[in-house]
Amino acid sequence: MRNALFIAWHDLRHQLRQGGTLVWVFIMPPVFFYFIGTVTGGFSGAMSGAATTPVVVAAESPGFLQQQIDLRLRDNQFEPEWREAVVPDENGDLPRRVLTFDANLSSQVVAGETVTASYDTRSSALSRDYEVIRIQRSLYTALADIVTADARSPGDLSAAALVELNNETRVWQLDVAPAGKRQIVPSGFDQAIPGILVMFTLLVLLTSGASMLVVERQQGLLRRLAYAPMSRTEVVAGKWGGRMVLAMLQIGSAVLVGTLLFDMQWGPDVPMIVVVLMSWAAFCASAGLMLGSLARTDGQASGLGVLLANVLAALGGCWWPIEVTPAWMQNLQNFIPTGWTMDALHKLISFEAGAASAIPYVITLLLGALIVAAIAVNRFRYE
């Protein structure tokens, strides 16, 4: 045991002296948290209703219908800013989203004339479609308001008729809430951080964890260990331990940065999240050792590490919510370690389903770690 601890300690010290490892363990995860969280945050925020979308509404003398259309736009997570006309700003740029109505909106509608509402958006391809659906829903609801209020009103359509309609009790009401105990749907950084954390732990352990073993074998360090008074199990356990502690350091640092810099909400089951992440670290340590035992060159170890980490991360739901993937990918996610870890984290963070809900995943991960470690021990070569 002392020998294993000795090797683990020295392996860890050696790894922490490598600039590359330090960059990947401590610097890259927060950079990716920021980038992925920023890029996907706007989109998922809009989908979950967590963020509003600013829109300039250009209408000359819109009249009383302005209030009703404003109401429907706000119902659909827009933040309208009404202007008489759209003019470029001091840099000559037009607003990013403009909804333009024909002049004299209310009087034309009251007279039964058709008014054109033209929506121009420069949003990215990723969010454009959903934005268009929300604009259409806002305007069609406003149209339904107009038609209904007009039919109910004895005279012409008026602001008072619309107010009266708005005050009517809806016979069918909808109570919407997320499943589980968490009351706010995670979006932006809260959604991106767990996936990136899981991916980076695997990436670091599969690349630097594996290539270090290959380099030690090439340089004859392992051969010298073979002649040292310690068993093969102690050597492998020591190598595993060094990687496990490295993974835990990375996880600890990422959790700290996620909490302090990105205000990540981990929910009430933090101790169980730590247990899940430690089980994941154990699996990654075993996988790094196995890859290091199988690879012949440093290039193979790090290349295969990058490849496997990215593929497993994508298939396991670390890159995107698994719902957006085809059915076969969703089924496959149930059989891969990244999928188990992400499911366990979703249970604890997104659903706040209680610590017990993650126990099956922890057991599966630890079993997986044991099996992979057994293969690593079996394939471990001193030279």
Add this chain to the structure above:
Amino acid sequence: MSFALTSFRKDIARWRQDFVATLIWVAIPLMIGGLITTLMGQDVKPHGTLLLVDEDQTFLSELIVGAYSAGELGELISVEETSSRDGLERVNDGEASGLLIIPEGFAEAFLESTPVTLTLRTNPSQTILPGIIQNVTEILLDAGFYAHQLFSDEIEVLTSMTDNPSDAQVAAIAVAINNKMENVAPKLFPPVIEIEIVEPPPAEPSPPLVLLFFPGIIMMAVVFASNGLASDFWRERQLGTLRRLVFSPARLAEFLMGKALAAALIIAVVGGFTMVLGFLYHGIGWSHLVSSLLWIAVSGVALFAWFAALQMLFSSQKTASVISSMLVFPLLMAGGSFFPLAVLPGWIAAIGRASPNGFMADRLTTEITAAGAWSIDLNSWLLVIAGAIVGLAVCVWRLRTGFARA
């Protein structure tokens, strides 16, 4: 010139010996590109399950149930009827995108004008499908509200009727409904608000999203390969090749030209493999292939030259490797390799377009989405070629000023 060819052949032979590493450079963008293409392909749509508890079991509640299975919505959502207890258990377990409970008295509420609340529980670990389910449910309930408001008098008459209404009563209701329809018709047919969605201007074509990912993924392969090839200078220094070279009559410039040519060939193979598959998948015209391949090869040499120049500035291979890693990933992020420039927030996209790989990916997008081949403008070609020449000149200078002698 013959020494340049010798240097070229030597590098190709060395890279052939570690062909597994080269294969991995090919495999990384291929796998990532394949996964993204699978995900973003036109035939792939998110799919989830809506658990439905219909405690009302009336014509109106069945209308709601049927709405989720109709048309395109039916392709996104599978409706599964279940009990309230099982549904709650399963949605809390993350097994479905949502659970909708239509309570008993749903239809009666419509007729009696007494409010009733439907319950929708959504899966918090999902982003898109719960939003769609919520939107569709709200639209259906809105439709019910407006129908109720428009025909409240007629509904009242209907509910007060006996089981066997007379012909006169039925006729009166029909006439009343017809009158209502005629009343709303002027504002509804055609609608008084006509919605027009402005298409992106032709100058800014909007190709399918999956196609926008393609150039970034190719550039990812090019960046990985050029950075990996650049680190070869350190390996050659450790092997003593560079030291022997500076004391031999061979010219450093020719040695470097050979390395650059080898880099161009390897990069063209690495990027070209994914490119050919991408051309096949996206149906891009083959007339664009030569120009695209040449573009990534020239771009790759420029990147290789600058990565090499950067790596040779540092005193140890470890430092050089750390610095280049720190540079590569932010470059890939901003340059559109993880998300296309078109979907990045404006400020990141602006940085991305100014970054070398982002600029190269942007021009490659132009080439593969343009109607004709050789669509990259002359200035861009000249800029990349100039970049490659200056980068290689910096490498020669660094080799002469000590890197090769150490």
